[in-house]
Amino acid sequence: MEKKQIKEPIRKKWIWIALLLIVIGNVPWYLPIGSYEPLIFGVPYWALIILAFSLILCGFLSWVTLKEWDIVEDEEEAEKRGRVNE
């Protein structure tokens, strides 16, 4: 059987660069201090920007966890199925 390529997040540089960029955007150091207008549905504009970055962070990490991590999953699941079929 052909040896399957394993996926480990630490080996993929782009994940960590993307994560760093999201985190940098997630802290409001680049916005004018003290400003809060316009208020959109009562929420300061900058809080919406930060919230958007926070949600991107959640989505990104959730997605990377599922898609870029696969080391022993296939073996384990195959083994489980084998046990069930015995």
Place this chain on the structure above:
Amino acid sequence: MNDLVFAGMDGVLILSAYAIVMLLIGYFSGRGDKTLHDSLSNYYLAGKNLGIVALFFTLYATQYSGNTIIGYAPTAYRTGFSWLQSISFMTIIIGVYLLFAPRMYVVSKKMNFITPADWISHRFKSKSVTILAVVLMLWGLGNYLLEQLVAIGHAASSLTGGTIPYQVAVIAFVLVMLIYEWLGGMKAVAFTDVMQGLVLMVGIVIFLVGAIYLVGGDFSSATQYIAANEPAKLGVPDMMTSVNWFSMLLLVGLGAAIYPHAVQRIFAADSERTLKRSFSRMAWMPPITTGLVFVIGILGIALIPNLDTTGSEQLVGLMANEIAGINGFFYWVMIIFFGAIVAAIVSTADSVLLSFSSIVSNDIYGRFINPKAPEKKKVMVGKVTGVAAVGLLLWIAWNPPATLYEIFVLKFELLVQVFPAFVLGLYWKRMAAQPVFWGMLAGAIIAGVLTWTGYKTVFGIHGGVIGLAANFFIAVVGSYLVPLTVEKEAELKKIDLA
């Protein structure tokens, strides 16, 4: 919080119900498993066989304590919108897990690890590194547990309006916790976490609904009030706060991910698929947990204005009071919610205690005192020491030392110093024991001294982070100075995956 409208017998009733459910879950999870108490892995890690539901909820209920609600809402109240950081620093923990959990899971299964120190000891083969790491971990866990024990008492006594006095509340719930943990180990902890996590999630949502109802269903009326009265809480924070925000991301992210009880949940997963799916769901929890608590705190500014720092600590109770006054439905929901807060604190405390016991069993007794003892005996030693430690912590809680108080506040600051050894050691074969030891020690001392002398942050950066930087520097530079032997390199090939 001594005059809650729902104080009294109704609160006692609900709290008793929670206690009974926890005991039942503990009893049933331990029953029928005869090998539970004979094996470190079975007792402390549920046989490394936790499925997706139990694993997800035990991760959730352990990470989010009742303290998250009681403490974070007042912080949002005092600091305003910059407390949005509580969403990101809880999320970033998953990012830090991704740095090491995938490989750590595989290695831990291969080597049958019980505690994080198993890994440290396997990797560095150095008594001094292992002992220092164990001390830092026990210290961090002990202080964390102390904080939770104190919080149980405050929450329970305020729920019952003092009908159950503070100390009785603590002892009652600590006993419940000790009993179910004794009976079922990690299984009991994880299964009670399912209940505790669920009520916490639902409780926060209903609390928020009540608070929004109180401001007339209109969030913007709250922010208009803040704009008119305290515009600083609405505006973009100053640079120092932003620096502090970055520092928080580092400290909480790195610290919380390598909490021993957090790492042990990686060991306890039944499969990689289960672990992945649990983490993937955990990544979405901060917006609906700390995010909602943040909104509650912001609404509090408009609902109950002008509280000073001490007064604001009572915010959740004060708001619960008003919400309970809306109608009978909210009245009962608020009692259940406050019970949920107590349950959620217990669910964090139980995991911390279990981890504490496992380190005593496996790393102190099993590694250094009596390595040849049967596992059953090691488990027993851990359990008994755990009970004794809780006793000691309660004594400290009720007789707080006049000085040295700050020592008991240090958690993340010290724990996070294990990070370089724990994570960098997983990938970097050159990393050597001696520099790791000195780095860890230096980091812990810097973090300890800075916090102790009142410099919790320097220019917004936490003492723990400054210590960590020194720690990394010493460990890395030092490791380059130590020659790598061929045997050592061959030995370390074992941690390679492919």
